[in-house]
Amino acid sequence: MEPSRIEEHLSEIEEQGYTIVRDAIEPPLVDALVQQIRNVEKEMGAKPKGNPAEGYATLRTYNLLARGEVFQTMPVHENVLPIVERVLDTGCLLSGMTAIDIGPGEVCQPIHPDDIVMNVERPHVPLMCTSMWALTDFSDANGGTRAVPGSHRYDHAPDFQAEIETIPIEMPAGSVMIFDASLWHGGGSNRTEDEWRLGVNVQYCAGFIRPQQNQYLGVPREITQTFSDRLLELCGYSLYKGIMGHIDTKSPAMVLGGGRLDQTAYADSRSSDWVEGE
Numbered sequence: 001m002e003p004s005r006i007e008e009h010l011s012e013i014e015e016q017g018y019t020i021v022r023d024a025i026e027p028p029l030v031d032a033l034v035q036q037i038r039n040v041e042k043e044m045g046a047k048p049k050g051n052p053a054e055g056y057a058t059l060r061t062y063n064l065l066a067r068g069e070v071f072q073t074m075p076v077h078e079n080v081l082p083i084v085e086r087v088l089d090t091g092c093l094l095s096g097m098t099a100i101d102i103g104p105g106e107v108c109q110p111i112h113p114d115d116i117v118m119n120v121e122r123p124h125v126p127l128m129c130t131s132m133w134a135l136t137d138f139s140d141a142n143g144g145t146r147a148v149p150g151s152h153r154y155d156h157a158p159d160f161q162a163e164i165e166t167i168p169i170e171m172p173a174g175s176v177m178i179f180d181a182s183l184w185h186g187g188g189s190n191r192t193e194d195e196w197r198l199g200v201n202v203q204y205c206a207g208f209i210r211p212q213q214n215q216y217l218g219v220p221r222e223i224t225q226t227f228s229d230r231l232l233e234l235c236g237y238s239l240y241k242g243i244m245g246h247i248d249t250k251s252p253a254m255v256l257g258g259g260r261l262d263q264t265a266y267a268d269s270r271s272s273d274w275v276e277g278e
């Protein structure tokens with residue numbers, strides 16, 4: 001993505017808490033993702049979980065990196081990751097990936113910030129950044145994400161019982177909404193007869209924060225070995241600032257062997273920068 005476009009998206013995130021990257025995802029990839037998610041839903045016999053957060057007419061599929069090679073393209077996508085890396089930093093981690101297929105009859109999800117469980121005074125610097133990939137068109141009627149522009153700067157989290165004024169995020173399939181995870185938002189109600197709204201939530205967090213979904217145990221080793229170096233880094237197999245996450249000073253990737261992302265805490269240039277107080 002052009003540097004000037006990245007700056008425009010960053011200004012929008014700073015100003016209103018979110019931005020929309022239109023035509024971000026190539027149509028064949030959108031088709032392949034839809035097909036794989038629908039296959040997995042069938043194979044797993046997906047059913048609505050039946051609670052306010054996960055929905056009553058919504059199919060949710062977690063841990064996507066374990067459910068098909070095609071999902072490896074998402075966290076590292078060239079039209080998404082460079083923006084996320086500027087909201088957080090290049091040491092950010094993948095916090096989780098969830099397919100959210102909102103069916104007819106679904107009610108609004110409670111409005112929330114994705115960083116709600118973080119007990120940190122608000123507003124605060126971005127600690128999480130969420131990208132919501134529209135794999136079908138998102139509309140007001142079919143359950144497109146709803147948001148409260150500017151709410152990433154509020155000094156409190158929403159009251160779940162309160163009526164909150166929101167706007168619908170309407171975007172065609174292939175668009176990605178990227179937001180500061182302090183933004184108040186939620187899945188919309190699906191008031192259509194027969195339209196399913198499929199989105200994938202690819203969430204990132206700062207490298208010093210515990211990811212929401214556990215990639216170490218969630219993704220089998222034989223699949224992790226097929227990851228690119230960048231995806232391995234996003235899944236926590238390297239050291240943050242050359243030190244966080246080490247095992248007897250070694251990076252997780254080094255412990256696994258394979259000769260990739262070998263780092264030694266306190267010994268490489270990044271950790272000596274840290275020791276010198278950079």
Ligand SMILES: O=C(O)CCC(=O)C(=O)O
Pocket residue numbers: 053100109114132143144145146185186187188199201
């Ligand atoms: O499905 C959506 O549009 C938003 C979902 C969401 O915010 C969540 O599950 O945390």
